Every structure is written in C-alpha cells, then in structure tokens.
Amino acid sequence: MGNTTPPLSNDVFQPLVAAALYVVEVLAPHVRELQQQLQEMVPNRPGRNNRERPDWRVEVLQAIDRHVQEGDPFDVALDHVVAEPLADGWDPDDPLLRVNLISLAHESGRRAFHYTWLPTLRGHLEKAVREVGLSKRWGRTAALVDRADGRGSIPWTLPMNTTEARLQLSRARTACLIALAALTGMRKSELAELTLDCRLPPEQLGEGRGRYRLKGKVIKGRKLGGEYDQWVTIKQAYDTAEVAASLADRVKNDGHLFKSLSFFTPYEWFLTRVNGPKGRRLGLAPIPEVPVSLRMLRRTLAVEMAHRPGGLLAAKIHLKHISVVTTEGYADCPGGAQSVLMAEFGQEEREHKVRVALDAFHDYRNGIRPAGPGASDLLDFFAFVDEQLDSSGAPNIKRSDQEVTNLLAKRAKSLHLGPVNYCWFLDPSKALCLKLAGAHARGATEPLIGMCDSARCPQATHHAGHRPVWAASAESKKVFIATIGRARRTERTRLSTELARDERVLAEIDALCGTGA
Incomplete structure (x- = not known):
C-alpha cells in the first residue's frame, strides 16, 4: 500500500x-x-x-x-x-x-x-x-x-x-x-533525538562545497534505544539546529x-x-x-523533490541544492535513515513521471500535440502505443489507464523534468547537453539539465505547462533590450537572437498545444 x-x-x-x-x-x-x-x-x-x-x-x-x-x-x-x-x-x-x-x-x-x-x-x-x-x-x-x-x-x-x-x-x-x-x-522520533550538540563540525570539500551533518538516533525499525545515525543537510538546516x-x-x-x-x-x-x-x-x-x-512536512519534501526539479522549496532554497546534498547523504550512509527518505523521493519521482507521460498521451489522443525538436519521435511512440491498444483485445472496449501505463513505463523511465521542457533521455549520443559538455560528460547516464537548450535538442519536447516560463523569459528580454544603449550592439544582438528563439518556441506551443489566443 x-x-x-x-x-x-x-x-x-x-x-x-x-x-x-x-x-x-x-x-x-x-x-x-x-x-x-x-x-x-x-x-x-x-x-x-x-x-x-x-x-x-x-x-x-x-x-x-x-x-x-x-x-x-x-x-x-x-x-x-x-x-x-x-x-x-x-x-x-x-x-x-x-x-x-x-x-x-x-x-x-x-x-x-x-x-x-x-x-x-x-x-x-x-x-x-x-x-x-x-x-x-x-x-x-x-x-x-x-x-x-x-x-x-x-x-x-x-x-x-x-x-x-x-x-x-x-x-x-x-x-x-x-x-x-x-x-x-x-521523522518525529528522529527530531526528538537531536541533542544540543547534534551539529558535527562542517567539512569543506572544495570551493563552494561545504557539507553539514547532524547526528542523532533512529528509533523506528531499530533495536531498543535506537541506533546512532547522521544526516547530511544544507546550511539552513544546520544553522537552524x-x-x-x-x-x-x-x-x-x-x-x-x-x-x-x-x-x-x-x-x-x-x-x-x-x-x-x-x-x-x-x-x-x-x-x-x-x-x-510533522509527517506531512516530510511527505511534502519527498513530493517537492520528485515533482519540481529546479523549483523553489521556499523563499530562498533551491530544490536542486537540497537534492544534491541529500543524495550525498544517502551515498555517505547507505544504510541510514536518510536512505529511507531518498527511497521515498525515488518512488514518488517514478510515479510522477508515469503520470506525466500518461497525461501527455491523453493530450495526444485529444488532439493536443507536443512542440519541440523531440515532438516527432514522441508522437511516433504514442502512435505505436495507440496501435498496441487497438490490436490487443476485443474492439469497442475502453482501455484502462493501467494498460496504457504498462506500455508507457519504459519511456516514462527515461523522462527527466526540466523547468522549460521534458527531456526524453533515450539515447545519450543524441543529447545536446552532453555534446556541449564534451569530455566532461563522457559516460553520463543522465542529462545535464542546467546545460539544456531544449529549442535545439532532438530529445526535448515542450508542453502547455512550460509556456509561462518561456513567456516570462521573452518579456524580461524585451525589457532588457529596451534599456540597452545603441553603443552596446553586441549585447543587443545576442538578446534579440534569444528573444527570437523564445518567441518561436511560444508560437510552436500555442499552435500545437492549444494555448494560443
């Protein structure tokens, strides 16, 4: 359950x-x-x-x-x-x-x-x-x-x-x-075990890579009296302690x-x-x-981590930062309580990716098409799924979401959620971000979302939910261009090129995703 x-x-x-x-x-x-x-x-x-x-x-x-x-x-x-x-x-x-x-x-x-x-x-x-x-x-x-x-x-x-x-x-x-x-x-029991001296000395692993640990006990599922454990966390939590x-x-x-x-x-x-x-x-x-x-706060963190990569957890805290540090905590102490939390993150992320893929398939069936360089490949896959559903069983029977989910599962596993696009990372050799990173990305098994240029990557698609981010980007560029003096032609040209890209992506989303006026 x-x-x-x-x-x-x-x-x-x-x-x-x-x-x-x-x-x-x-x-x-x-x-x-x-x-x-x-x-x-x-x-x-x-x-x-x-x-x-x-x-x-x-x-x-x-x-x-x-x-x-x-x-x-x-x-x-x-x-x-x-x-x-x-x-x-x-x-x-x-x-x-x-x-x-x-x-x-x-x-x-x-x-x-x-x-x-x-x-x-x-x-x-x-x-x-x-x-x-x-x-x-x-x-x-x-x-x-x-x-x-x-x-x-x-x-x-x-x-x-x-x-x-x-x-x-x-x-x-x-x-x-x-x-x-x-x-x-x-968990509540783990918070209750934090002592006045729970903060371990911070470690500096390099430029901008400070690591902060809290020590405590894990009670749930452990022997009587609990067992010693550590949590790798962010500086805000460390300072709060x-x-x-x-x-x-x-x-x-x-x-x-x-x-x-x-x-x-x-x-x-x-x-x-x-x-x-x-x-x-x-x-x-x-x-x-x-x-x-307190249990709802723990659950919310897991869902936020899984659903909103690169989004904001609160007014100043980036989820990506928390994700990186928490993942290091999992790797540092793979049998600890933090690994259980990471497992919750992972499970929620897998379920969310399937739901996103299922929503995209339902949009396809309703005539709403994705935009972006990877749209053609995704539409071919959805057509294949549609064909499999039509050929498996008696006619005139509405297929359940579970049947569709089973067919979408592998593609959903390759899905990576970015703030302005979906990345269907099926073939690393086609990933533009890895090509841009060059030798530094050799052997990578996941995309580098921070280097993504979804307007050019053949595995990226744009959907209606991404439109607000592209629209905000276009509006901010218009404001900057209007304030640039005539002498700064190079900067004006660069921003104008990026604005043209944003407007092209917006036009494609509006035309294919049904978000146009």
Whole structure:
C-alpha cells in the first residue's frame, strides 16, 4: 500500500517554511537577546533555597524601589489576566489591577506572586506606580529588521509584557522545529533525538562545497534505544539546529533541542501570529488554515523533490541544492535513515513521471500535440502505443489507464523534468547537453539539465505547462533590450537572437498545444 499521508499544497508549504526561516534567520538573534534578558530578570542568588535567603518582604520591596530609582515603569498584565480578578470582585479603578504582579515576583527572585502579600505591599506599590507608571516591559527600543516582503525596515517587535515575551521564545522554538522538519525530512522520533550538540563540525570539500551533518538516533525499525545515525543537510538546516540549541531550556529539555514534539498547539500559536497583525507588520505572507503535521512536512519534501526539479522549496532554497546534498547523504550512509527518505523521493519521482507521460498521451489522443525538436519521435511512440491498444483485445472496449501505463513505463523511465521542457533521455549520443559538455560528460547516464537548450535538442519536447516560463523569459528580454544603449550592439544582438528563439518556441506551443489566443 502506498504512502497515505497527504502532502501540503504549495500555497501552504511555501509561506509556512518561508515564515519559519524568517524567524530563524532574521528574528532569532533578537529573540536570543530577549531570552538572556528574561533569564537575568530572575537572578540565581546564593542561599535562594535555604534559610539564609531574605524575607519575601525585603526582596519584593527592593524590586519595587529599583523601579522608582531607575524610573522604570512596571510591567502591564494582559487583558485575559486582568479579567480573572475582575470576576472575583476587584474594583475596576484599582491602581494595581493592571500591574503584572507575576513579573514583579520574578524580578524579586520568586517564582510566583502570592495575593496574601498584597495588603502588606499595597501602599508602597501604589505610590511607586503613581511615580513611574505602567508600560510593557520588553522591546521598548527594539532593533530594526528588514520586512519579509522587502518593503523597508521596522522594529523586530512591538513592546511586550513578560508573558508575551515568553510566548515569543516559544514561537521561535516552533519555527526551528518547522524548518528542521521541512528541510531535513526527519521523522518525529528522529527530531526528538537531536541533542544540543547534534551539529558535527562542517567539512569543506572544495570551493563552494561545504557539507553539514547532524547526528542523532533512529528509533523506528531499530533495536531498543535506537541506533546512532547522521544526516547530511544544507546550511539552513544546520544553522537552524544551532538556533534551536541556543533557545532550548537546558534544564527542562534534558540536553535535547526540543522539550516536546507535541506539535498541534504550538503550530496553532505560530499560525495565529503569522496570520495576525504582528505577522502582517513583519511582511509575512498568510498561511492557509489547514491541518499540518510533522509527517506531512516530510511527505511534502519527498513530493517537492520528485515533482519540481529546479523549483523553489521556499523563499530562498533551491530544490536542486537540497537534492544534491541529500543524495550525498544517502551515498555517505547507505544504510541510514536518510536512505529511507531518498527511497521515498525515488518512488514518488517514478510515479510522477508515469503520470506525466500518461497525461501527455491523453493530450495526444485529444488532439493536443507536443512542440519541440523531440515532438516527432514522441508522437511516433504514442502512435505505436495507440496501435498496441487497438490490436490487443476485443474492439469497442475502453482501455484502462493501467494498460496504457504498462506500455508507457519504459519511456516514462527515461523522462527527466526540466523547468522549460521534458527531456526524453533515450539515447545519450543524441543529447545536446552532453555534446556541449564534451569530455566532461563522457559516460553520463543522465542529462545535464542546467546545460539544456531544449529549442535545439532532438530529445526535448515542450508542453502547455512550460509556456509561462518561456513567456516570462521573452518579456524580461524585451525589457532588457529596451534599456540597452545603441553603443552596446553586441549585447543587443545576442538578446534579440534569444528573444527570437523564445518567441518561436511560444508560437510552436500555442499552435500545437492549444494555448494560443
């Protein structure tokens, strides 16, 4: 039985991963500074847990006096916190109603504020509040960051009270979890085993060939307690692990990156922030509110790898980059968990190629023809398949897709998906990309998609789905040509030649694929 976990659609996956990476790469340095400030707010004083510790009155009164001496407003309680004492009969005009008493207790080194303290403190605290007032404590002078949509710079956060500041930390940790799951394809159990020291030293294998590894344990299908394993990943995932380690609670997490892999509630909080006013202020694209799980992120990575070669995984990450690195991880540790993920990639890719070939055959039967130099050969093959279907069995019986698939399977195996064409790589000696590469491509068993010139290669075809890319290419060349001065004749000639090629390909697609006006 195939994998029943549904992948996320691109309109969910792209803004989700882009938002997580924005938090990790842009906001995280400021969140770490905030975390340090929160930790310093509760000093670990000597004698804190023994009889040498001062009386609570002394510590809380000292905290109140510090506010007055420094002219520092007291922290404000959130509306939902204020609602509880109001329900218990507090006077709405009480000057202490909106004081964040829990924050005050933390400043004095106490874990909680006991309301039995209030009669003793009221007079002193009311006077202090009149002098310095109330204001959200954190982020009053927040540093500027670039908006996610590139529309200028803004403070990385609006002022927050202590509760909101702690939620800021929680959402940053959730962003790390989302980014690691989406970029590595790790299972939930494998993410749970990542420790604070999971990053192995990076390796430099040559110019621009840094390799990054994460160490952990694989639990599923292994002996009791799991087995040690490594994941070769990209720098963004490696850096995310570093951020997660810096934000982890080193006591509560017991040496692991994440305290808990409970995902539903933290994700809901993250989604609410991205889709709310704070996310819009940061320029984050809204995320459709559909169910999301860690398993779905793994499945989506496999499908994205198989379906969209050369496409974008998120705002900055090229699938081709991830594919290369992940493949090296598979080769480096062929018995490891990453090989299982690669097997999922491969299976999904094979199934997708068959579906693409089947769609092209159905187009052929509906009178929609492919364009490109390899169209004639592909049409001959489809005619052969059609003939085989007509001659195998009784007449007037509609053949199932499975029968067609069986006949298309070999041709589908040779299919390589490019952003502007399909490459039916049946004969390496005819591949234009290998000829252009010369001796460097000797013995190659796959095309060099990056060197493809599908307008000239005899094994390339163009279909309706490729038209938008060719149209965008033609429009951009028109813009460039219009801005080139008369003195730059060579550049103008080169671009004009390429524009003529693009327009010729577009005309062929429109004429044969039914996309013309």
